[in-house]
Amino acid sequence: MSSEQTSLETVGSRAINIQAVADAAGVSKTTVSHVISGKRPVSTGTRRKVERVMNELGFEPNFFAQAMQRSRSNTIALIVQDITNPFYPALARGLQTSVAAQNQVVLLFDAGAGEESTKAFVKDAIQRRVDGVVVASGNLGHEIDNLQRAGIALVAVGSGLSDLPIDWVSADDSRIASDAVRRLHELGHNKIAIIGGPQNGEPAISRLAGYRHALTDLRITVPSAFKVDGDWTTRGGQLAMQALLDADERPTAVFCANDLMAIGAMNALLAAGLRVPEDIALIGVDDIDASALVRPALSTVRVPAEEIGRAAGDLLLHRLAEGDSSSRRHVLVQHSLINRHSA
Template identity: 35%
Template sequence: MSKATVSRVLNNKGDVDASTAIRVREVIAATGYTPSARAVGLAKGRTQTVGMLVPGLTWPWMGDVLQGVADVLEAMGYGLLLNTMNRGADSLTQFARHVSANAFDGLLLIEPPDTLSYISGLHESGFPMVMIDDRGDHPGFPSVATSNKQGAVDAARHLLATGRRRMAVVTGPSQFGCTRDRTDGFRSTLEDAGVPLEEKFLIEGDFTRDGGREAIQPLLEAGVELDGVFAQNDLMAVGVLDALRAAGRAVPDDVAVIGFDDIPIAAHTQPALTTVRQPSREMGEAAARMLLSRLAGEPFPHEPHIVPTSLIVRDSAP
């Protein structure tokens, strides 16, 4: 019995003698054979694999994004080829080899530094890709993001509702779109409430714990009276808590603190951190579904897919 005959039976071709088809299916049932999804994909010109390019795996919310991606891909019979940029140009060269070898059908990415030119070329060539958390603000890319501006609005409203009036913001790096959105949302909400944000209270950080502590330190050393701080990610918020504790400022009695992301450590700081939950796992799921729909022949949506944030109230700003 030839491989070609077995293949025709498995693919329900009508040109196989009925008795032969019965014998083939009896053997299949007896051996428990199942067709290789990868082999079927290759026969159709597909790898049944999705590539993913990320800066690295140390970002606190990266694991949740990856889990969301993996859950959707696994359910649909796809594999995941993960690429990081830990080795800079060497990593990009290795990733480019995978692209040239047609190692995957489409790409999910969280934009690593110094890759935009290459990624833009791929996108312009028509290669299917979806950007997650578009920090560089590239409106031409299909993308999934969270409601950064609304999350900051919710943080500002909560601080105002608890009576806070002299607030500082520790931002992320100014080149990131999420930084601009979070700053605009917080600032405009204070202005609408008649509590404008003073420029000296708007301090750029770097999304690290040390960066949060160092950003707020000069205000504390100068004896500035603050009653609220919005740090634009949880790691910086933890740094702010460190600095306030060292300066003898009680949280939340003297100063309320709100972060952004709701990474696992947020529930275990002292005091537990009030924060804006960024739905990282849901973002990964949505991006994977969007890419698989494109691979199935559906067009990409014209607008970014937005997964909403939510305010998680804990002891640092009850």
């Protein structure tokens, strides 16, 4: 029986820590630490023996201890507004693709869980010493300040946090709405309504501004009832569309500030026995997968969520490499009209 086998047997029910691995492998505790951290050279034979012993003992290095030693956790947090919106999983995929090459793990949190849950997550992220946070939610309040005070690198997605001294990625939300309205006008529509998002933050504010700017440029006047706010959900779009149908004057086309609300609006129209686009045309925003699957297929403005996620990851990796020495950076992603059958 080898000395290594004997050492493994003597571990028994003892706590499996670095010292236990060192004893079983017949090396020093320092050597085991060097194998784990990779910061100091260890001979190939010794490294393989230590790794084999760790595997046989079921030893897992302490995450927090390593983070303390390295001043890096190889972890990035992503805070999104609503994980049930297909836009955000696509964004998360792009972020993960960007940072994977640097062996970064992405922690995903849904800010829709509420203020207290968000506070708890941010506190945990700080305690875990996450290397950076990508914020794709505009309603974090003081939590942004807490992350900045902790010295954590931040990247914002969207224009909601664009006034802060942090890197950010955005689409041109005002132009997105303007282009959609102009497309509806090109199709012969002058009675163009909007189902917008909640007007307490972005991108709803900018998309409403773009809608109004386009109407002004096109010299189109519409009644105030043509502006209805939804809540970014399919149900919200359905209720908003019903409000438009109940108004004294009915629009012939509706710009919806995201695809989920546009799909909800389509459901309301079909339930009312109306045809899309013959009776009322619809254009959404995002180009989520479902927009091509509904019937009629939804015309929309494509906002490349994966590209936004990759850009956010690239900015964050750049910030981690450069520290605070580099100037604030902004990446503007390009949108495009996707013409299908609802308009």
